[in-house]
Amino acid sequence: MAGKLLDYGxxxxxxxxxxxxxxxxxxxxxxxxxxSQKPRRVIEAFEDYYRCRNANIHxxxxxxxxxxxxxxxxxxxxxxxxxxxxxxxxxxxxxxxTESLNLVAYSWAMNExxxxxxxxxxxxxxxxxxxxxMMAAKKTGAVLRxxxxxxxxxYDLNRLDEVLSDRTKIVAVAHMSNAVGTIHDIKSIGKRAxxxxxxxxxxxxxxxxxxxxxxxxxxCDFYAISAHKMLGPTGVGAxxxxxxxxxxxxxxxxxxDMILTVSKDSFKPAPLPMxxxxxxxxxxxxxxxxxxxxxxxxVGLDNIHAHEMALIEYGLxxxxxxxxxxxxxxxxxxxRGGVISFLLEGVHPHDxxxxxxxxxxxVRAGHHCCEPFMKKEGISGTVRASFxxxxxxxxxxxxxxxxxxxxxxxKMPVKNL
Ligand SMILES: Cc1ncc(COP(=O)(O)O)c(C=O)c1O
Numbered sequence: 001m002a003g004k005l006l007d008y009g010x011x012x013x014x015x016x017x018x019x020x021x022x023x024x025x026x027x028x029x030x031x032x033x034x035x036s037q038k039p040r041r042v043i044e045a046f047e048d049y050y051r052c053r054n055a056n057i058h059x060x061x062x063x064x065x066x067x068x069x070x071x072x073x074x075x076x077x078x079x080x081x082x083x084x085x086x087x088x089x090x091x092x093x094x095x096x097x098t099e100s101l102n103l104v105a106y107s108w109a110m111n112e113x114x115x116x117x118x119x120x121x122x123x124x125x126x127x128x129x130x131x132x133x134m135m136a137a138k139k140t141g142a143v144l145r146x147x148x149x150x151x152x153x154x155y156d157l158n159r160l161d162e163v164l165s166d167r168t169k170i171v172a173v174a175h176m177s178n179a180v181g182t183i184h185d186i187k188s189i190g191k192r193a194x195x196x197x198x199x200x201x202x203x204x205x206x207x208x209x210x211x212x213x214x215x216x217x218x219x220c221d222f223y224a225i226s227a228h229k230m231l232g233p234t235g236v237g238a239x240x241x242x243x244x245x246x247x248x249x250x251x252x253x254x255x256x257d258m259i260l261t262v263s264k265d266s267f268k269p270a271p272l273p274m275x276x277x278x279x280x281x282x283x284x285x286x287x288x289x290x291x292x293x294x295x296x297x298x299v300g301l302d303n304i305h306a307h308e309m310a311l312i313e314y315g316l317x318x319x320x321x322x323x324x325x326x327x328x329x330x331x332x333x334x335x336r337g338g339v340i341s342f343l344l345e346g347v348h349p350h351d352x353x354x355x356x357x358x359x360x361x362x363v364r365a366g367h368h369c370c371e372p373f374m375k376k377e378g379i380s381g382t383v384r385a386s387f388x389x390x391x392x393x394x395x396x397x398x399x400x401x402x403x404x405x406x407x408x409x410x411k412m413p414v415k416n417l
Contacts, residue, residue: 003309025360033386075290084214097205100224100239105132115141129203152330175207180329181339212301232292236285253278308338338387
């Protein structure tokens, strides 16, 4: 086995939703790449905040507000530690990965790029790591270039020099692909980006939830995450940024909290991190996120990764036996995380998703916000099963059983196609 399974049965007990039924069947949740489920203690922390601790932060001259501020700031320190950032002020709370990447696009790219400058992405990126750069390119006259992909959906580092040059000002790549599960060798891409003087941005939406991350060791300039993919609440994300770059950047949004002083016609921005945190944030969400981080750290990211690898190895082997299946992504498990994308010959992914749903099996069907990749493959989308620390081999078995039902309904031949 590629990895060692966690005691997933015990872990499941911590997640109330996993003991519910869907369409009369026990829920088999295989869509954590879209959003993870939440452990009881995260749900309780959220409720506890509103019951006993609710007050606006950084503003009130009373104890409740000081305490809320302290909880909020302590989450920042915890998250910085989780991401390997030695300076908590370089971690900015946002709403999600999408907003974090837009922050860089608006505050850095739109001010720094010149006509003819290049932004390097790939056709495998999530729209969140594409559209903001397209918007920045449109505004500045910069152009997008794409890292060539290998047949098995990895960045082709042997061909990086074809697209990386002195004109490259931004290299923006995903830590792990949500569409097909490739874990990219981002450290070496970052090194090559810096050699050309480009800034290096990592879309970590699928990274920090499944793999131990150290932004200083990666030597990235920006790393973007979403709490809801890491056992935390929706509406909370973060952006790690290199201090020397953050300090030169214009604020993203203007308003309360992000200023030092305001006069009739002008303002001075606050120091980091407040400069990038305008308005009242999702305080309850941030406070509950601290509990999610604590949970992940207690289980251990290396253990979570090993668990997912064991599931992927089993999943690829069992799904590979289903007649008519086409599996996407690399077979090299050293470069793969907890996602299996597939198609059944002749059946639309949405039909597969609906039939699986009747069996209580929750998967995602469609382009997974990666339309350019689907177009490149000449398909409209795939079915995606994604795994996390609460999934087990029994979930893979349920998926395979349900796919048999799809084959029966579509009267598919018994033999492999
Ligand atoms: C690789 C990747 N990037 C970015 C995002 C966007 O995350 P959010 O919707 O939380 O902003 C996702 C969400 O699925 C993702 O998988």
